[in-house]
Amino acid sequence: MRWPWYSDDDSRRKPLPPLLSIEYWSDPKNYLHPRVLVPASVLAACSLGLIYVYRAYVRRIPESSQIYPSFFRKRSLFGKVTSVGDGDNFRLYHTPGGRLLGWGWFPGRKVPTDPKELRQRTVHIRIAGIDAPELGHWGNPAQPYSAESLEWLRTYILGKRVRAYIYRRDQYERIVCSAKVWKGLWRRDLGLEMLKAGVAAVYEAKTGAEFGDMELKYRVAEATAKIQKKGMWGLKGQYESPGTYKKALKEAEAAASSSGHGGASSSAPAASKSSAPAASKSSAPAASKSSAPAASKSSAPGPSKSSAPGPSKGSAPGASKTNTGKPSSAGTPQTGVKGGVVVVGKPSSGKRSTTRKMPPTSATTTRTTARKKAL
Template sequence: MRWPSLWASYPSQQDEANKKLGTNTSQTPGEALDSFLSTSKSASTSPPSRKSADWSSLITTTSSQLFFARENILPTAVLTGTCLALYAFYRSYLRRIPVAGNISPGFFRKRSLVGRVTSVGDGDNFRVFHTPGGRLAGWGWLPWRRVPNEKKELKNKTIHIRLAGVDAPELAHFGRPAQPFSQEALTWLTDYVLNRRIRAYVYKRDQYDRVVATVYIWKGLLRRDVGLQMLRAGLATVYEAKSGAEFGVGLEEKYRKAEWWAKLRKKGMWVVAKKNFESPREYKTRHGSETTVEAAKGK
């Protein structure tokens, strides 16, 4: 019976295995198989014998010898390492993040998100369906890598993004009147980003479960900062807060220059006379609580 010798690493071990099992090495493979099947059948209906004990001992011994054989250690280590590396790569770069709450703290300020904008809620925030890896990972051309179109399919599957460093005029919330140019800001942002692929450099998650981020979009061959373009269009102000204002590295000065440029040319909301102008910050203060207004925008 030759097949047990498959567990042996060397010819001497094969001979020893056949000797322990009392097999006839002159048997043909067919005869060896018939012999083994008849032995197994009789063993299943009779009490355990010394030969079955020898058989179990042989399997344990030869299996351990095979595992720890020098020629097998390196391939096993390489295979295990490769599997672990692929799993780590998937978790870091290809696993989809459904909502803001699933972003780990270590992700912020170190990584970016790629996705498609599925809806725009206000002049400075929108929702993104995360598509890790982009087109290289199959998004947009593989059947199982598609962005849903129906609202019910998108429920609890999008990340709420708040543009970092900018503040757009406020829409009407909770019976409060809308600010001038709030609808223009919403229309501009919708036309600019809706159904487009974006990259968001994320900084933190705010108390309304939105991710504060600097967002970029490709327009032709150029990458555009969405917040910066809003400031240049005169449809947002630089975000002013006592604490917690977020800007990307080196972006605050650039944002303030863009706001100054829009004021100088009376772009967008800056066409309003200075004495009649009310910034989004002043609007929130006048209505008593920034928290209430921001909470309405977060919904």
């Protein structure tokens, strides 16, 4: 039976060589044939899909810095708790796939126990929505009930398999997560169990709090533990919550730093008061006392003994003696007054002296009048 679209040209076509033969691949036109394009496309799609599955679900994440931001609020980590450092955080060794992919029984798929082997190979987890009593860090005193809270968390999850639902990364490079752990036939929320036991409080910060959809349950569990005086709420006296305790520590540090800056500022003015005025008193007034009065005494008006009135030999009547001073330094001209005329002597540079007429002063006029009357 002939197909309707079958033509005589198709019967005259040369049949294709076998797919695995050299003759077939030597012709470039055969690369676009459907029996080549379809398998190649399927193979490429399967390869890309396997790479995505491996990177998203099978790849082991050694530490928190290698968690992509695309994981936040979408992905979770499954692993084994290797250490508990505080009442609200722990270290998780990521075991993707769990026992299904051979973790714990297949060769090369075992969780290390040596601390040296675990270094830089665990994810630091911060439990979301809760705040446990603070241990003594960086020289600060430990908060009451901090040791009991740490011991409770170690007993509850150390060495257990936990699934952590990722929210975000905090300022200490920890991954904020809500953790789930199996207890018997039920999977428990770790933060909720800590609040019920009275070993933690609801996170009180204004920003950065993460609860998921558990905030209401967390607050009800905390209120119930307070009423029943469980854990840290049963201590004598008014117990200080971890949030209030940390706030008080920050205020104390701020007050200490401000007092340190105040001491530095008070010492600086003291230095300036003790140095600047002393310099001004010892230099400026001394110069003015030693120079200004001396100049006023030497240049005070009035006739001196050397310029007293009186006739001299070989001088015309009415002529007064000239008070010609010698130069005190090089280049200073000699000056004097003669008959109401100011005489400028030759300077040390050797230039010719000049004479400039000036109106007679009152002292010169008085002396001349007195001499005329005497004659």
